[in-house]
């Protein structure tokens with residue numbers, strides 16, 4: 503790819519130093535070609551050509567920068583990686599085919615046989631599968647701990663602990679962990695702190711600035727924001743991303759250029775969308791608290807949430823996901839869900855469209871009744887990932903749900 507050096511005023515990253523997220527979201531990572539395109543092109547090519555055999559040799563050996571093959575590098579994917587690195591405040595990023603591929607790649611790059619991982623019990627269900635089924639197969643030991651209890655993290659530390667992994671706030675109960683505190687615990691024990699920042703996105707929380715070593719995302723959620731594709735990314739120091747890049751190149755869970763382009767376009771509206779998601783969710787949470795038939799609302803933006811102060815310190819907003827409990831258990835929860843007409847009944851989240859789901863029988867259905875109870879996934883719990891519809895239309899739809907109780 504030829505970069506037009508004559509047009510240096512075109513959003514090169516040096517000019518973006520110190521710019522706000524809104525600016526980074528639309529300007530970072532773009533390198534124009536000599537076509538002078540305004541929008542980023544999609545480079546749908548599997549490989550790249552060289553002018554001479556000597557040039558091919560120089561690029562293959564790494565002496566000269568350049569693209570070789572799209573499993574290794576692709577300009578559209580690189581633009582997405584740079585934009586995510588800029589937003590998270592990391593030196594580098596590695597894009598992956600999905601959020602799960604990002605999590606697996608981080609593990610494969612940074613864990614060895616005989617290592618030990620401490621993982622929050624309140625992580626995405628498939629993440630639990632990676633840590634409970636696949637990591638032990640690689641000879642990695644895993645302990646699961648209570649997200650909100652610092653003592654349980656500390657007590658789980660072993661001499662071979664090399665990674666602490668968590669999501670904050672958690673899904674669906676909106677519980678938090680103190681990232682600064684956990685990063686100290688990780689670093690005094692020579693371990694990495696890895697944070698799945700899918701729920702907050704860099705707009706609301708930048709874990710690297712709070713001491714995390716690596717941030718991972720399911721870009722499928724808010725980064726795309728419109729339910730169009732699956733993708734993932736990991737962000738961190740150049741050193742930490744180097745091992746990850748090597749894993750990606752050798753094992754191949756790379757992101758397609760087309761999906762990278764969709765995600766690039768998604769990021770451009772991310773700050774605006776997140777603000778709107780937060781406003782709608784905040785208003786719905788307060789409104790739900792006042793409705794008859796609802797016994798509890800879980801949202802870290804509510805003043806009576808036990809970790810509301812931490813949420814205010816650690817985040818720039820409270821996110822778009824809330825949960826609430828209806829009286830009458832699963833039957834009532836299902837009646838509530840089935841009585842809505844506007845919101846989508848799906849376990850997806852981070853979409854422009856509001857989604858509603860019953861965690862106990864969907865996202866958390868594989869937990870035993872006892873584990874559900876321990877995790878707070880009670881039968882009457884309903885999760886809403888609040889979208890961008892008008893708030894009064896959303897309330898009207900949830901009134902239908904309440905009428906069904």
Ligand SMILES: *Cc1c(COP(=O)(O)O)cnc(C)c1O
Nearest residue numbers: 600601602626698700720722733
């Ligand atoms: C969806 C999700 C994932 C998995 O991402 P995929 O893109 O579906 O592979 C990981 N973590 C969280 C918090 C998620 O919501």
